[in-house]
Amino acid sequence: MIDAGTAGHRRMLVDSVADYCRRSDPLRRCRMLRGTEPGFDRGAWLEMAGLGWTALVVPESCGGLGLTVTEHALVAGGAAAFLMPEPLTSVMIAARTLAGCIASDAPTDLAHELLAQVASGTTLPALAWQEDAGRVDPAAITATARPSATVAGTVVVDGHKRFVVGGAGADGYVLSVHEAGVPALYWVPAGHPGLKVVLHPLADGRSAVDLHCERMELTAGHRLLAGDAALDALQAGIDDGNLSLAAELLGLSRRLLDLTLDYLRTRSQFGRPIGAFQALQHRAVDLYVHQRIGDATLEQALRTVADARPGGRSAAASRAKARACETAARITRESIQMHGAIGFTDDCDVGLYVKRALVLSAWLGNARLHRARYAERVPLDAEAA
Amino acid sequence: MDDMDLDRLDSPAPDWDALQDDRFRLEVRDWLRANCPPHVRFPAGRMHWHECRDWWERLYRKGWIAPAWPRELGGMGLSPYKQVIMAEELERHGCGRMPDQGITQVGPILVRYGTPEQKAWYLPRTLSGEAIWCQGYSEPNAGSDLASLQTTATEDGDDYVIEGSKIWTTLAMDATHMYLLARTGRGTRKQEGISFLLLDMRAPGLVVRPIRNIAGDAEFCQVFFDRVRTPRSNLVGAAGQGWAIAKSLLGFERLGIGSPRRPQLAFARLQQLAAARGLFDDPVFMERFTALRLDILDLSATYESFVEQVRRGEPLGPDVSLLKVWATEVMQRCSELMIEGGDEHAAFAGTVDVDGSPVNVLAPFYSSRPGTIYGGSNEIQRNILAKAVLGLPQ
The missing domain is CATH 1.20.140.10 (Butyryl-CoA Dehydrogenase, subunit A, domain 3)
Known part of the structure; x- marks a missing residue:
């Protein structure tokens, strides 16, 4: 149960997103910036920071608002409805991991400072943790940090991180490595010597990056956290990331469903609007049913994570992501079909929605992965009421 | 057990709706655990009257047979949310569905549209299980397109005379009474001219023929009316108002x-x-x-x-x-x-x-x-x- 103050706060956020999207036309930005580097508008980012969106999950001690992924999901979902290209979720994931560093036994000034800069919109971090496709396990780390043989207090990092969505144009990376037998997180500023950043175009016109670290030297001052707490911080980032992606997927599918329903009401063939044909009506209803099931699932997941243990949080995030991927897949595919040939053109916005959904679904684990992950984490009898 | 509840008709019924939601849920849960007979739990198909009569009577004595009815009419007087709780607990316990259309359909309709005489006669008998109701809506040529139904009820003196047939009538073989939609007139729209009638299944000219379903069970029937008479006092609401009455039960149910x-x-x-x-x-x-x-x-x-x-x-x-x-x-x-x-x-x-x-x-x-x-x-x-x-x- 949420109190009236929280509810009012959330309504204001939703209104603020809707208002911003009306003013700034993120969809036009999404279309215009396709294939460019970094693929988003830094000025727009600062504007959003001015609205407080970049500070939502940043702890109050770092100048943030100290809110939760639920508030972030409202913003990300609202922005995704208009295909905003700015990396709201990617930065949130890094911020959540940095917040985990602050909450640990050994908080660093660096993490504190980075979070303050995230809140003000001056630094865009990205989380570089993943190495293998089809695996959402922050403990699966082969990148290493070894003490330098030549310079005291310096480590040498070798490894390869992949699929860093939001990594293009980032000011630095929160990098996971193995160090002296335990996991650790380091901050690597963009352009650091020994860091090679390779851009890969995403289906939606933005880019993700791979990081290649070859004999990259970092100092102890770059270290954010070491030990199992580092995995907890990563896990929190990834889980909240999936909740945010679920919100984005459902936000964009809701908007696309509205656009498609409008098209069914107005496009006329055989002397009547095509939405009058029962064959299309029933298919449209099925999309609506999927949207409602998806919305209710995400809402429940967000309520659950508010007081869930870390394991329960992962299960709730997996369930929400799996459902959101399926909902978005159905609505985006059917929207192409219902628009007919125009839906297959680059001029039509449907394609932009389709491709954004493809990217968000694949990132941090697709539906198949998350269904299996849910089943692994929640024993069958745990659901029996 | 609940023999004490036998006294309840003489004393004012407890106000279950006044309990806090969680407390009410636990009360229901505990009572079901202690009182629900095993043979009505998780039945394979719809239960016939003889299979669940004891369970009906136990709920009746407890005062729980009609959660949605007003207390003064023998119901529990539950708010919609408490009704949902009650239904959830019955489901959770696996209590099979009884021939309950008198409780879920006829009762609420009579409360809203019935005459004082209809209420006084039918409501107590419906609660006690003396009147078991079946629903006469669908016809061989009126399924999804229910408003095209053709069964007629023609005024004749103090009676309506019913001609036609109803089909897919669930558990009609167990029912003592039927509530039905029949055409008493014709209007410009097919929904007009339909009336809501009550009928004693023992009326001469009425034949119930069970239909074996795909699973091999006889849960539904076809019912034939050959000049079947029902008193005009069994018309619910006004003549021609039947469609609106039948559609009025589309709430949180x-x-x-x-x-x-x-x-x-x-x-x-x-x-x-x-x-x-x-x-x-x-x-x-x-x-x-x-x-x-x-x-x-x-x-x-x-x-x-x-x-x-x-x-x-x-x-x-x-x-x-x-x-x-x-x-x-x-x-x-x-x-x-x-x-x-x-x-x-x-x-x-x-x-x-x-x-x-x-x-x-x-x-x-x-x-x-x-x-x-x-x-x-x-x-x-x-x-x-x-x-x-x-x-x-x-």
């Missing part, structure tokens, strides 16, 4: 039909089969099994959002139809995976030995069929959603 409980039970059977067949090690099976598991879990989340709406005292909109669509269809998907997972066992009738465990592989397949057909077929539900929720052109 519709939540029940979209409850996740029946799919959960089907899924539990699937789980039982999977354990017996060692299918939890089969990754292909597990992918589909988990997808169904989440389809049902996510239905629960959606159902709960509607329950929350009821709890806040808000009316339910036409969008609640989506629960029925999803719930009934996911149940069918469970039954299909059960057939696939059953391999050769799925070819056999009744309960079979599946690698050492008794399983009726086909039971969910049969029992999940009617759900998408009755109560407004899922195609009708989709029509409703398309028109009333999505506003698509007609």
Whole structure:
């Protein structure tokens, strides 16, 4: 149960997103910036920071608002409805991991400072943790940090991180490595010597990056956290990331469903609007049913994570992501079909929605992965009421 | 047990609605645990009257047979949300559905539209189980298109004379009374001229013929009327108002039909089969099994959002139809995976030995069929959603 103050706060956020999207036309930005580097508008980012969106999950001690992924999901979902290209979720994931560093036994000034800069919109971090496709396990780390043989207090990092969505144009990376037998997180500023950043175009016109670290030297001052707490911080980032992606997927599918329903009401063939044909009506209803099931699932997941243990949080995030991927897949595919040939053109916005959904679904684990992950984490009898 | 409750008719009925929600839920749960006879729990199909009469009477003595009716008429007087709690606890305990249409349909309709005489005569008898009701709506040529019904009721002195036939009348063989829609006139629209009548099934000229269903059971019937008379005092509301009366019960009652409980039970059977067949090690099976598991879990989340709406005292909109669509269809998907997972066992009738465990592989397949057909077929539900929720052109 949420109190009236929280509810009012959330309504204001939703209104603020809707208002911003009306003013700034993120969809036009999404279309215009396709294939460019970094693929988003830094000025727009600062504007959003001015609205407080970049500070939502940043702890109050770092100048943030100290809110939760639920508030972030409202913003990300609202922005995704208009295909905003700015990396709201990617930065949130890094911020959540940095917040985990602050909450640990050994908080660093660096993490504190980075979070303050995230809140003000001056630094865009990205989380570089993943190495293998089809695996959402922050403990699966082969990148290493070894003490330098030549310079005291310096480590040498070798490894390869992949699929860093939001990594293009980032000011630095929160990098996971193995160090002296335990996991650790380091901050690597963009352009650091020994860091090679390779851009890969995403289906939606933005880019993700791979990081290649070859004999990259970092100092102890770059270290954010070491030990199992580092995995907890990563896990929190990834889980909240999936909740945010679920919100984005459902936000964009809701908007696309509205656009498609409008098209069914107005496009006329055989002397009547095509939405009058029962064959299309029933298919449209099925999309609506999927949207409602998806919305209710995400809402429940967000309520659950508010007081869930870390394991329960992962299960709730997996369930929400799996459902959101399926909902978005159905609505985006059917929207192409219902628009007919125009839906297959680059001029039509449907394609932009389709491709954004493809990217968000694949990132941090697709539906198949998350269904299996849910089943692994929640024993069958745990659901029996 | 509850012999003390025998006294309740002499003392004022307890105000169950005054209890706190959680307290009420636990009271119901505890009482069901102590009082519900095992033979009415998790029945394979619809229960006949002789199979559940003792359970009906026990609920009646407790004062719990009619949760939605006003207290002064012998009901529990529960708010909509408490009714949902009650239904959820009955479902949770596996209490099978009784021939309850008198309680769920006739009672509320008489409370709203009945004459004082109709209420005084029928309501107490409906509560006690003396009057068991069946629903005479569908006809051989009026199924989804119910308003095209052709059974007629013609005034003749103090009576209506009924001619025609009703079909798919669930448990008509057990019923003492029928509430029916019959044509007393014709209007420009087919919904006009339909009246809502009550009828004693012992009336001469009435024949009930059970219909064996696909599972081999006789749950529904065809009912024939050959000049069957019912007194004009059995007309409910005004002549020609029948369509509006029949449609008036489309409130939060519709939540029940979209409850996740029946799919959960089907899924539990699937789980039982999977354990017996060692299918939890089969990754292909597990992918589909988990997808169904989440389809049902996510239905629960959606159902709960509607329950929350009821709890806040808000009316339910036409969008609640989506629960029925999803719930009934996911149940069918469970039954299909059960057939696939059953391999050769799925070819056999009744309960079979599946690698050492008794399983009726086909039971969910049969029992999940009617759900998408009755109560407004899922195609009708989709029509409703398309028109009333999505506003698509007609």
